[in-house]
Amino acid sequence: MSDTILETEGLTKEFRGFVAVSDVRLQVRRGSIHGLIGPNGAGKTTCFNLLTKFLPPTRGAIRYDGRDITGMKPAEVARLGLVRSFQISAVFPHLTVLENVRVALQRHRGGSFDFWRAESVLKSLDGRAMELLEDVGLTGYAKVNAGELPYGRKRALEIATTLALDPVMLLLDEPTAGMTHEDVDRIISLVKRVAQGRTVLLVEHNLKVVSGLCDTITVLARGAVLAEGDYAAVSANPDVQAAYLGTDPGIAGGGH
């Protein structure tokens, strides 16, 4: 088994001539928490959507676990254990919290094309679903429609749903976006906990969040890799400081 689980080479995405992601080379070490940061419009989310196959790249290759996944469909990538979250909290609003997690657990029983069978056969998954909900502190909400949860709880539910798939690698898109301070702390500790035995790639806007969390950080600016290293190295980098603080108008305004 190689040490690198996810790797891109020359990854490029152009939208009608506008280069959103340019020649990105990314290497995510197995078992690490890898941060992908950058100012607004740096191409983080585009890059993220390329990695999860929700967008086709214009050029370049993506390898996951030694396998070329560049031409795969998003559902196939998910089946290989590379599971993503979304920036806008992605729950199934009209399903209960329990059902949200259970739909993910259903994947283990195969296709679930059995339309003639009663829903009650899924009750065998309820125990595991409740364990996952307990893990993120949602036990009391099991019967509530997911759409009625407060924002921070939705993110927690989303993580529980993602974990239900027992992914090899988690891709989290700004897991703390729009959260209050207590919620941010809760999610950070949750991410730390679930990262045990997995690889996590995390897109983040907030430098503070990645500081305590990530082993390696890649900084994107204007679609290209600006710097890479641990938090100390990256935050000391003058280019990164410029990009974030806006001392160089060319970089600070980039990507808008």
Next chain:
Amino acid sequence: MAGETIASAAIRPDTDIQGFFGFSRPQAIAFLVLVAVVAVSPFLLYPVFLMKILCFALFACAFNLLIGYVGLLSFGHAAYFGMGAYIAGYTAKAWGFPPEVSILLGGAVGAALGLPFGWLAIRRAGIYFAMITLALAQMVYFFCLQAPFTGGEDGIQAIPRGTLLGIFDLSSDMAMYWLTAFVFLAGFLLIHRIVHSPFGQVLKAIRDNEPRAISLGYRVENYKLVAFVLSAGLAGIAGGTKALVFNIATLTDVHWSMSGEVVLMSLVGGLGTVFGPVVGAAVIITMQNYLAEFGAWVLVIQGAIFIACVLAFRRGVLGEIAHALKVKL
């Protein structure tokens, strides 16, 4: 395991409110009321009128399976309904098939037609999906106008109802009513089961958040296609039954306005409720029946009701009731 104990403690209250056949208690009550109405009404009202309601109720329920539980608005369901009517009518009349075989063949052809049509249409969503289904249905209409077996403008007339299973003569309206009631209730229960099955759970997940369902590893096109074929097949069964009830299958059954009518029924009754389309079909058919003396004004009144529904109670008649009672129907 600690998790298991918590799980079973939290799950238990739910098992108490279970009705039967996967119905929740409110749904179980609604279903018993429905069965009672279906059983009693032929003694009070004209059976042919009631059979029309039942056929359209099944048609609307089949349509609702797509719009209500997968979020796909088909604007071409007349194709499957009408083709079901033609196939059932033709096999019963020309080949002398017994009614149960004719109706099932109508459903099978509806489903067989739904397979390629659905396969094409699910590649797009929203208005594009609706337009593709409409375009394909218009092709079916043209085919039915030209093909020799459909009788063109005349349609297939004097379709015999035949003898059910070789035992029950269906020529009396009451006998035919019981068959229609059976077909309707069986179809209704099947749809209820589909919606409340492991498959139905995935459908609802896709309806709620398709990208998320994909990210969980579900190949959503396959689920949409199976739902489409099931919906088309049930629409074909509804059409086939209708052909035997009225002894005719005509171009009206495949006309696009029939596709519009089923949208109207589902909307008036309540999208995404299992019982709503039944109520919607009853309301629309009753209106058409009792307002028939106003001639073309029926359409104007229907339009007014449609607008009133969309503006005043968007959830539909039953959807609003369910919302007020805080139950799922």
